[in-house]
Amino acid sequence: MxxxxxxxxxxxxxxxxxxxxxxxxxxxxxxxxxxxxxxxxxxxxxxxxxxxxxxxxxxxxxxxxxxxxxxxxxxxxxxxxxxxxxxxxxxxxxxxxxxxxxxxxxxxxxxxxxxxxxxxxxxxxxxxxxxxxxxxxxxxxxxxxxxxxxxxxxxxxxxxxxxxxxxxxxxxxxxxxxxxxxxxxxxxxxxxxxxxxxxxxxxxxxxxxxxxxxxxxxxxxxxxxxxVSEAKKLKTFKKRHQQVLDDLLEENDHSEMQYLLAKLGKDLGYEVWIAKNDHSKQRQGKVLGELSLKKLPQACFSEDVFRTVSLIDVIWIDKIGQFVGAFEVEKSTSIYSGILRLHDLATSMGDGKCQLYLIAPKKREREIQAQLLRPSLQTSLKSMPISYITFSDLKCDCDAMGKFGHDISVLSKISKKASY
Structure with a gap:
């Protein structure tokens, strides 16, 4: 050519x-x-x-x-x-x-x-x-x-x-x-x-x-x-177009979960960090970056770990700058990827004070449990285990938890842990 x-x-x-x-x-x-x-x-x-x-x-x-x-x-x-x-x-x-x-x-x-x-x-x-x-x-x-x-x-x-x-x-x-x-x-x-x-x-x-x-x-x-027959070609193009629409829907669901977590965190009195690459996204008329700190406290993280932690979807931070909750939203992408970012946070902090959560659709519950029960994770996350919350539970109970809850412990009402 x-x-x-x-x-x-x-x-x-x-x-x-x-x-x-x-x-x-x-x-x-x-x-x-x-x-x-x-x-x-x-x-x-x-x-x-x-x-x-x-x-x-x-x-x-x-x-x-x-x-x-x-x-x-x-x-x-x-x-x-x-x-x-x-x-x-x-x-x-x-x-x-x-x-x-x-x-x-x-x-x-x-x-x-x-x-x-x-x-x-x-x-x-x-x-x-x-x-x-x-x-x-x-x-x-x-x-x-x-x-x-x-x-x-x-x-x-x-x-x-x-x-x-x-x-x-x-x-x-x-x-x-x-x-x-x-x-x-x-x-x-x-x-x-x-x-x-x-x-x-x-x-x-x-x-x-x-x-x-x-x-x-x-x-x-x-x-x-x-x-390639016209029917097959049309089917391929329709599949591709549907994939683009599905990606958009997934992005909307992901942003909605971040918005709800940010809103709930603020209602409970915490500062909120939203993943830096999501600050420009919008949900319910609000730019997500407006709900977030402009800069994430670096704490004691190395540069590599800090870059990874800054991509965690939502983090709650108390008034003295301590991380109290970290949330990874995974609709259809790799559960393992979200676990890895939370794992980096857990192993870098090591004090067991930050609670870790995966947020995912109910249909992925078995997959989450299987990943969390990996022997290597059971050992390394012993002091800071990862819990999970379904999209539907967070949507249903977010307002009530923000109204009646006092701190992150309110999430115990809707979160689950993997067990044999």
Missing amino acids: ENSSLKKLIEEYRSDTESVYNTWFLQDKDRLKSFRTIKAGIKDVVLDIQNQTFGNDFKESSLETVITAISEQKQVFEGAAHAFYWKPKLRIPDIYENEENKSAFGSFLNACLLAKDDKKVVDEILKLNEKKIKGLGPAVANILYFLHPTFFPPFNTAIVNGFNALFHKKIKLGSWLEYLEMRETIIQTNEKYRHLFSNDYGAFCGLLFEIGIGRIVIPENVEMVIE
Whole structure:
């Protein structure tokens, strides 16, 4: 494609309000949160493999937690888990029953976690490729993306289809070497148009994804788009449009919970902090930032922990500046991500005085209990356990608790703890 045509294509992609660029890369607040969650989850995978507690199936493994967090990233990563499902008839991917392969996979992930530059990770990819582990291909690049988004692009069928159409290539899904070839072209093109994209390759790969699913039509993918029946194409576009509407509804529910928690905290006499990236959002005619402190007290946190804590959805602070309650709202995003931020707060404070809560729909109650009963969390959160409150209970009882309650203890009436 000529430079002028590609530039115009990129500009149209950026200006489309329903494009991956706008609905995921720029606007999805959970995208940035997910990087830390996934990195922490990969550390768990490495430890499980090293301690020989990883198991022989994808289901209920620490790897499933990681891949689920990736799959929850809207649109681009929807099918990321498929490559990691254990397929017993084919014995793939062969990292569950073969101990040598499992160990090699763990060593690869650990080396990538610790890598400071892309050359080290490329060397590790080549070493892993030499192992010829059956069924373990470049789908792992989706993990690499969340470890090093400025080094490695994500990789799936739609992205490859879009890449092949745009650059007249024939890259295959199952080859690490062809993934690395694709990566080089993406790096060169992204560098050329970086003023329209980002150092993070998610922006560029979003364009490839749109071309690959036929949502963006270029001369090179016309035949593919035509081959897809009108009914199927319409169904795909309707699904995409519905996804955008669902995202908006989720955002509204999330903001409503933050608003109710902020209002209740103030009614009980506390200062309130709302996650810094949500200050501009509005609910019930109020800008959330107007209900929040302008600056979160740093207390004794390190810089890394402070950045994480400042993203906690709502925090209640008493008159002497002590944190008394912290709340993470999780409608459909990773419960593990919310737990991790609360865990950082708990382990940094260590005095047991701040009460921790997950706020979620009732339909996620079993999932919350399962996550909170993880043995590692049971140990590390012993002094500051996490409770949970359902959306419906908070909505129903918020006004009454604000009217008749005296302090945070009023939440004991509607909060629950996980138990066996």
